[in-house]
Structures are given as structure tokens and as C-alpha cells.
Amino acid sequence: MKDLAYLKLMAREYPTIRAASSEIINLTAIQGLPKGTEYFFSDLHGEHEAFIHLLKSASGVIREKISETFSHILPEKEEVELANLIYYPDRIMNQLELSGQADDDWQRVTIYRLVQICKVVSSKYTRSKVRKKMPPEFAYIIDELLHVDYNDDNKRVYYSEIIRSIIDIRIGDKFIIALCELIQNLTIDCLHIIGDIFDRGPRADMIMNELLQFHDVDIQWGNHDISWMGAATGNLACICNVLRIAISYNSFDVLEDGYGINLRPLSMFAARVYRNDPCERFSPQILDENIYDAVDPGLAAKMHKAIAVIQFKVEGQIIKRHPEYEMNDRILLESIDYGKGTVTVEGKEYPLLDTSFPTIDPENPLALNEEEEELLRTLQLSFMHNELLHRHVRFLYSHGSMYKCYNSNLLYHGCIPMREDGTFEELLMEGAFYSGKALMDYVDNKIQNAYFLPEHTSESRDARDFMWYLWCGAKSPVYGKGKMTTFEHYFIEDHQTHKEPMNPYYRLSIKEEYCEKILKEFGLCGESAHIINGHVPVKIKEGESPVKAGGRLFLIDGGLSKAYQSKTGIAGYTLIYNSNHLALAEHKPFDPDKESTPKVSVVENMKHRVMVADTDKGTELAGRIEDLKELVAAYREGIIKERVE
Ligand SMILES: O=P(O)(O)OC[C@H]1O[C@](O)(COP(=O)(O)O)[C@@H](O)[C@@H]1O
Ligand SMILES: [Mn+2]
Secondary structure (H helix, E strand, O other), X not given: OOOHHHHXXXXXXXXXXXXXXXXXXXXXXXXOOEOOOEEEEOOOOOOHHHHHHHHHOHHHHHHHHHHHHOOOOOOHHXXXXXXXXXXXXXXXXXHHHHOOOOOHHHHHHHHHHHHHXXXXXXXXXXXXXXXHOOOHHHHHHHHHHHHOOOOOHHHHHHHHHHHHHHHHOOXXXXXXXXXXXXXXXXXXXXXXXXOOOOOOOOOHHHHHHHHHHXXXXXXXXXXXXXXXXXXHOOOHHHHHHHHHHHXXXXXXXXXXXXXXXXXXXHHHXXXXXXXXXXXXXXXXXXOOOOOOOOOOHHHHHHXXXXXXXXXXXXXXXXXXXXXXXXXXXXXXXXXXXXXXXXXXXXXXXXXXXXXXXXXXXXXXXXXOOHHHHHHHHHHHHHHHOOHHHHHHHHHHHHHEEOEEEEOOEEEEOOOOOEOOOXXXXXXXXXXXXXXXXXXXXXXXXXXXXXXXXXXXXXXXXXXXXXXXXXXXXXXXXXXXXXXXXXXXXXXXXXXXXXXXXXXXXXXXXXXXXXXXXXXXXXXOOOOOOEEXXXXXXXXXXXXXXXXXXXXXXXXXXXXOOHHHHHHHOOOOEEEEEOXXXXXXXEOOOOOOOOOOOOEEEEXXXXXXXXXXXXXXXXXXXHHHHHHHHHHHHHHHOOOOOOXXX
């Protein structure tokens, strides 16, 4: 028998045998439904337009449902119009109303069609689950329309009367929007973001705004997300890093219009210090024009160099504070011969491509000058007291983690660090070694500490520094490379020095036996277990496939990031896991004026249709059913009294 106190608590919600029994019946019925569809995305990298479109269109699935619902008889043009209405109901309704196209006839036909689609996409959910997703003011009417049989002669009049009165009382537009949102919501049951929402592309803030409103989402942090989270904790190296990357991609809008970070102190400082320096090595890459904050590329290059030099200084200081990071050879500002204009990396001397360092004291290269100190203080304040950024970061914390085990799959962004011989790499921290799952748990805990511990404790300081280690440290599971050669990219011509050796994980994990080893480490086994991984762009055009290790590993960094599309040859993936199969949707570069359907390939057919009972949710429900049965028994035996009103 369960703890009596626990049963009594349950009795408050189910005060009678009847109430408990009907919940048992309800939950048992849910167990017998097909599982909801999960969507996996990774490496969004600020590409808000492309990502939001994929989300709204359920990566092409809504379009498919439209065709299916009307047995492919609607003309293509009408299908596209309907699809666009479902994706962007507010905007499209507005346009149609302004142009006078949304007349009563149009509304009637549209409501009728949307209800048909809604029936199809809601068919695998319980009536109660669907109802909970409806806006309360329309729940009753939508529910009626979904369940009245239009072909029943007696009900046909009733059905059309409902629609007619919706239009008559002038709520047709709102009703249409509600139906569109319901269709969207029902199509994606659950969304997984395998990291790297931020950096490179124009508006990560808009992606975050969208995710904040999504009904069911989890996030596995990527190195770029952690760099922004570190910046929000006030970590100076992370602050410089996010600014440097944004400026290097000419992404001023995300900083200024998005998060309201005032870059004027930085631009004034840079313009003065590098007055006569063209900062050629720091010209920004212009992939997207800023809409709100256009900055002259010459000035952007100066700001870019200014923040990069400050970043190298503060990174050097962190490395000195933490010998346990084993990164002393990465303090490259101390390896420069300022007289000769060379730098020594791993014992080899190279000429510097840029030798102008007006802010560096060769005797003490890591020291910030007064102006730099002042500038950093201002920037730090604007990151630490930034309402929108913190709302987003809190969401990353509440919905995110280093990894997630979900329905037999293991989700993480980077890697589980390994050695060449296939054993798990160990990180020595605070006198203990961490590897495999223990390493992921340790790191997760540190990330929590960085944000939630009181700021002035040494534990908090240590955890905040560690956020930067996670961005680029050799044993960081979200980075997974031996070193980060940012300095070399800017200052050394020899491309050999730009290489960033991949952790052996990437070579080993494409073999089934190592995937199984990793899955086992996380308590997962059997044929239905997979690893879902992001971080490394898949070079489709060189014949690489995202499906690896005999189908046990999916590497789904498919290049949503414009910056990487020339490498990958496509514009991103969505992995879709419904009750019948696992499928990969491969996307073409996003064009806002063209509706394009992705190429979808089924990568694994399920042996039998996966029901809720087979999922994690099912296990949870089974536990709940057992508890309720005990409650019923307790009522029957008189251990707990029924509360009949
Ligand atoms: O998580 P990702 O996308 O691999 O980003 C980290 C990588 O980005 C880099 O900083 C390069 O960035 P860019 O391609 O944006 O210049 C590499 O040095 C580093 O390995
Ligand atoms: Mn990454």
C-alpha cells in the first residue's frame, strides 16, 4: 500500500470511487492512442525567418495534411493559400480584410475547410486533450464542429447554422485564427531543440520569443547558448565573445534592437583607438543587412578588433585563475614578440598578419587599460540588468539541460568526450574525475550554479568562469574540439594553425558499438534507442549522411545557418518522430516569397505503431493508474472515506 498521506492527497482531487475510476478509464484510454509527433531541430543560429517558418509549417507536414484532407483535389494555388493562412493567421487575415477578400462566403468556406483539417490532425488525441488546447471562448463551438457528423442529414443544418452565426456576429476572423493556431499546435506535439539557438544569424532573440510561447519544448544547450548564458551571468569573456561574434556577422539588430544593448561606448572607443587602422582582418561578414541598426563596415571592423583584443586579455586572465583548465598554451597574447611582430604557437613562430596593438602593454599584455575597464563595466551592466535577455536565459534554464533521455532517445548538442581508445575522457575538477554521464551531470550542475548561486560566493564565481571553459575548453561536452583557434584565424596566415582537432568521439560515435556504449551509460538500450546530436554540420554535398552508426546516431546540424550553407549544401534538417516512423525532412534555403516543400525520407519504420503506452509519458500514466487503483482500494476498505457532496 502506498504511503497513506500520499493517497489522502490524491483523494482531494478524486474524492469518490467514481471520480477515481473515471480517471483510470480516461488514462487507460490515452495509453491506447498513438504517440504524439516529436520534432527535433538543432543549430538554429539566429536564423529566425527560416526557423519560424519551419515551426509554423511543421516542416512541411501541414501542407501534407492539407493535401491528404482534401484527397489532393484542391488546386495547388488554394492549397498554398490555405497553408499560408494556417502558418501566419494574424498577418494573412489582416491582409485579406484590408483587400476585401475575406467576405462572408470566403469565411464560410475557410471555416469549413479548417475544421476538416482540424479533424485530421486531432484524430490521434483524446477529445479532452484537444479541448484543452482550444482558446476557452471558442472551445465549445470548435468541439461541436469537430464532432458533429456533417454527413448526418439531421445534423447538417445544425452544422451550417453554427458557421453562419459565427459569421453573422462578426467573429469569423477570430474564429479562423483560433482554428489555424489549433492546427499548428496539434501538428507538433513536442519540440526538441538540440542546441545553438544563438550567434551568426540575425535574430536569436526572435527565436527565443517564439519558443517562449510554444506549448511543449525542451532544449539541450549548445556551446553558443552557454556563451550567452555566461554573458548574462556577467562573465566578461562570454560578454566579449557574444559581442565579437555578432559584430563579425554584422548582426547589430540582435544586440541593439533585440536586447537593447547600447554599443555606443564600444564604437566610440574603437573609433578613437583604431582611428588610423583599417582593421582589415576584422571586416564583418555581411550575410544579412541590419534593418534597424546599420553600422558602417569600416567602423564595425574597428569595433570587432577592439572587442576581440579585450576578449583575448580577459580569457588570458581566466586561464591564469584556473590552472585546472590546462589551457596555459592558449594565452597567445603572452606568446607575441611585439618587437618582431611574430607569435609562437606550440613551439613554432609565425609572422602576425596585423601588428597594431595600441591597447596592449607588451610587459603586461593581459592587463586592461583604464578605458577598457570602464567599457567592460558598462557592457557588463547592460548584460546583467537586461530584462529581455534574462527572461530568455531563465527560459533556457527552465526548459534546458545538458542532455535529455526522452522516449528511448538520448539528446545532446556536442559530444560525450572520449579518448582514442574509446574510453570516456575524464575531467579533473575540485579533486574528482568526471566522465560519461557523470561529466554531463557535473557540468549541468555547474551551469545551474553559475546563474542561481549568490553572486559573491566563490562557488558562483568559479561556476561563472566555467561557463567560458564550456564554450571552448578541450574537455567541454558542448564544444568537443581540442582547442579553439580564434586568435590564429585573425592573426596567422598558415591554415595549419586554424585547425581545431575534433574529439575522438566524432570518429568513434559513427560506429554502432560506441553508440551502444554511450546509450548504455545513460541507461538506454534496445533497438528503439538513438543518439540525436547537433553541433557538427553534415556535408551533404560531399555525400555525407546525417544517419550514422547503422541508424543509431542522427547528426542533425544541417546548416540552417546561412554562414554554413556553402559547406553543407542544404539549409537544415528536421527529424520527425511520429507513431509510425522516424523521418528526416531536408530543407532548401528559405525564400520568404516561395513556399517550398522539404524532401522527406523515412529513416526508420517502427515495427508496430508506437502508442502512448510505449512512451515515457505512458510509463508515467501507468504509475498514475496504479496509484489510482490503490486509492479505489483504500476507499473500498474504508481506510479513506469518500467525500460525497
Ligand atoms: O558550435 P559551432 O557552431 O561549431 O561554433 C564553434 C566554432 O565557431 C568558430 O568560432 C568559428 O566561427 P565562425 O565560423 O562563425 O567564424 C570556431 O572556431 C569554433 O569551433
Ligand atoms: Mn555548437
